[in-house]
Amino acid sequence: MIPLEHFLVVSGALFSLGLYTVLARRNGVLVLMGVELMLNGVTLNLVAFSVFSDPQRLVGQIFAIFVITVAAAEVALALAIILRLYRNRQTANVDQADLMRW
């Protein structure tokens, strides 16, 4: 069986890649994908912990399903707002959304 540490490393890598995407990509849709990556990292973590610590109760798996569902709702809302932003500013790049600052 694959040891727990491997899962933790992969999930940590996924989370970090996601964070990098969030911080570095300009397009709002790509930033959203970064958020998804971060959440996937967490999900993997939850499932791995669940399997290794208490395989009978499936708490981590249940948690993971909830996270995925919520993420879907969030993305739907985010796309709607990005669309509206595009209508207002003719761009989907989040770095150009700086009407308000200081």
Next chain:
Amino acid sequence: MTTEQIVWSIFFSPLAAFLLICFVLRPAGAHGLAGLATIVGVAGALGASVVTFLNVLAVPGHELPLADYPWLTIGDLRLHLGLAVDSLTSVMLLVVTSVSLLVQVYSLGYMAGDTGYSRYYAYMALFTTSMLGLVLADNLLQLYVFWELVGLCSYLLIGFWFHRPAAAAAAKKAFVVTRFGDLGFLLALLALASVAGTLTINELFTEHKVAALVGASFLGVTALTWVALGLFAGAAGKSAQFPLHVWLPDAMEGPTPVSALIHAATMVAAGVYLVGRMLPLFQHAPAAMAVVASTGAVTALMAATMGLVATDIKRVMAYSTVSQLGYMMLALGLGGYVAAFFHLMNHAFFKALLFLGAGSVSHTTGTFDMRYMGGLRRAMPVTFWTVLLASLSLAGIPPLSGFWSKDEILATALAASPGLFWLAMATVLLTAFYVFRMLLLTFTGEYRGGGAAEAAANGDAAQGADAHGHGGVRLHESPSVMALPLVMLAAPAVLSGLVNLPTIPALDDFLMSRTVRETLEAHHVAFNPLLAAFSTGMALLGIALAWLVYGVKALRADSLGSALGGLPYRMLYHKYGLDFLYEKVLVGSLLYTVVCGLFAALDRYVVDGLVNGAGQLTRGLGRGLRRVETGQVQAYGLAIFLGVVVITAVAIVRG
């Protein structure tokens, strides 16, 4: 009514006037009745104060036993809502209500026709209520609440003529500067609550509370000293002590009756009241006492020198107030409990009178600038004579009230600290000089055109709104509602010294109520005729100098038979003598310019600079820090990431 109900009615009577104006008269549009409402409310408080005073006088030990009511509990700290009336409180009540009443009557004339008439009286009623609440509070938290309310009313009243930018700026300056002092007050409260476990004033004086406060220490200094310094910081802010005095001269932008009531007689005395009230604690912290005394002496001297050069009559008064408050602090710092409050009482009367007199003068001339006044003695006899009496009292000429109390302070200083005594003595000379300079510039010589001339000199048509006189058209005495309070204030300004004559120290006996007698080491200093003669001599010298500089100069400009009449004829005859004197004065004035200029520069660039600098530093910091907020959502995300890293690192390093 029971004794207790009477005491409560002192507080509720002006409050009722305030509520009536806010919720009935103003919505109903009956603005004209506001003045009457406040006057009735304050008069009620005065009546109740008189009755209370008599009650206190009749009780042995001079303390009224009053019930208190549970208010709130913070942890182990139980606070009560209660009033405490002892001899000191009853005297303060009389001073506050009587001065307030006269000022309200005077304002009927002064504020007549102002668009903010009812608003003015609402603020005044609220102010009087807060001041009375402050004096009556039996615990420090309650006192602090009213302390802040008083500050708030002061803010509203200084900025009363809000269309003038200077007034708005002065109001804000007063609010922010005094809050710096209040910071100390609040910290002292927290320290007291935590170390002594009570905020009730008389409980704090008990031996084991004092022992607890002396026992605890922080940074090598006893908790008691910190508490005393914190309280003094609050008092210094409110009583305009160096270096927090900067707000008071600017506060003169408010209506003159406000200056008379708030910035001369009552609110600024609150700091002195606080320190005096807590003196049984202060005396166990010698370091704090030394700070109080030396701050007082330095303030007294410094403010007096700045009074010498001011040309705005109200600013002269303002500096004079700061200076006199310094005297009171000096007395308190040296343990002169009775001397300080004796002077506080006398000062309240004669200074209120001086302010009202200044208001009366400007009401007629349309200006506050003494350079455009002059020769008003004939036109305004009532104002002139009453202001003259008040000035003599301020200068400390026997047998007027100011003499007796100032002499007690000087005697206390002489017994305790020669250095501070000489500072105080120098202040006597300067005081006599600046007050007569004011008097001579305003009332003697020839009329120099008033507000019209000032406007012409400044080249602008816009005049100060406070000075809504009739500049230069026809000089006349102020209406009787304004003149009457002047006359009525003149009586105590002359006579109030008699309550504590060296031979019959009635006030001395009265103020030493039971608690004070038990907890405060008495510092009674015997009357010293030699000292009295010396200080009177100094005052006379100051007056003489002022006369030579300003009285005689006026003469030179005038021809024979002018305002000063036949008297100077002989002096004119001694022309050479005069020339000689002029040389002296010129040399003197050089010194004078340098010293005063130095102090003024210190004030403007160092003290004001520090106060403003703190503000500018904060603003600069704000300008820099707001740039962090770039508007870039990804930068914000980066901040979250870095935050996590830093917090984790700190947590690991800590453990």
Next chain:
Amino acid sequence: MELYLIFPELVLLLCALLVIFSDLLGARKEALAGLAVLGLLIAARLAMELVGPDKGGVAFAGAIVVDDFALIFKFLFLVSTLLVVLASVEYVERFEGVAGEYYAVLLLACVGMMLMASAQEFITLYLSLELTGISLYTLTGLLRDARSSEAGIKFLLLGAVSSAVLLYGIAVLFGLTGTTSLPQMAPAVASGFQENRLPLLLATALLMAGLGFKLATVPFQMWVPDVYEGAPTPVTAFLSVASKSAGFVVVLRVFHTALGRDPLAADWAAIFAGLSLASMTLGNVVAIQQGNIKRMMGYSSIAQAGYLLVGLAVVPQSGVSGVLFFLVSYTVTNLGAFIAIIALSDKLNSDRISDYAGVWQRAPFLASGLALCLLSLTGVPPTAGFFAKLFIFNVAVQQNLLWLVVAGVLNSVVSAYFYVGVIREMFLGAPVDRTPVAVAAPVALALFLAVAGTFILGVFPGPAMSVASAAAGSLVP
């Protein structure tokens, strides 16, 4: 069944659906607001039934707990939502056809927050947090203009990132203890502290970051000014009080229940002390520079979060009661201020502080109410804000956190500068035009309630203080 424990939430949920359907059927906007008010009142009445000894309890296998601590927050959320609904009756005109959705989503956010107050288990907690979050993102972006959309996308993206961070922390804790229930986690955390110190500290830091986002504390506060400025004003009001309280209920519950034992408690208390200092200083100092009142209130809310965190720098129960009383007074005060701002900004059609010049002459009631609330935020007695600060600072002094108290008091001096600046503008400035500003009755009622609360708490804080202490007792014995 333990279902009765969540009756208030269920009623609100039902009410939200009713609002949406009535809107579809073409009900008038006033009717929708009335319906929302009705639902909130019924929910509050049902919540009253849960007050008292032996009335609350634990439901759904330990996922939900109804204790005094949860209830005080539920009432806080209900009152906030009620006042915001009342205050927005005029403002909804700007929503161009989505007024029904506005009320419904507002109610949903309230449901989410009430569940957050009760959640005692991480899955429930996460779900209620996201229910609240997604509702708030929606509300923020509800206007059609560029600023509202920009605020919405910023809020959403950062919110999503912070909840991912939070989840990572939860996952680590779950891995270390094998449970998602807060009470069951506590002993495992305490016993495993020595061997698992590093992962525990990492999890704590991640939780702080994820939840710090809700509290608006430095350095997770960056979204606040932008979102406050861009969001519709009633939503800003809601964010500033309800969302912040919701953050605090979760932080208090999680840190005191799951991580509340020494030596870990001492660690997070020290970090919160640092965050507190940074938040109040940054908030107050930058607020001085602001010209937009909503943005200024954003920085002000960061500063207030700093004062609130003083109570978290103190581990014992007294710290919790200090935070609770502060939150109660902050809620009424800040709502009062915002209700006045909603009405004024709507009528003046501007958020610039300079445009508030002389409004005292045009809208005396609004201006006086706003002034009183701003003074309360400054901490001037006799207002709620004074006692809130006094209590929380007093607690800190007892715990020898003198440096933090000195910083706090100094900060409140700085804050006087910009709060009084607004008052000065309103009362001492010269108005451009003098036409009186009309106030709708519900708005006036809401403002009156908030101002009365601010004043009453400032004169007789005793009863509220004992309620706060009792509630704190149910969280930290």
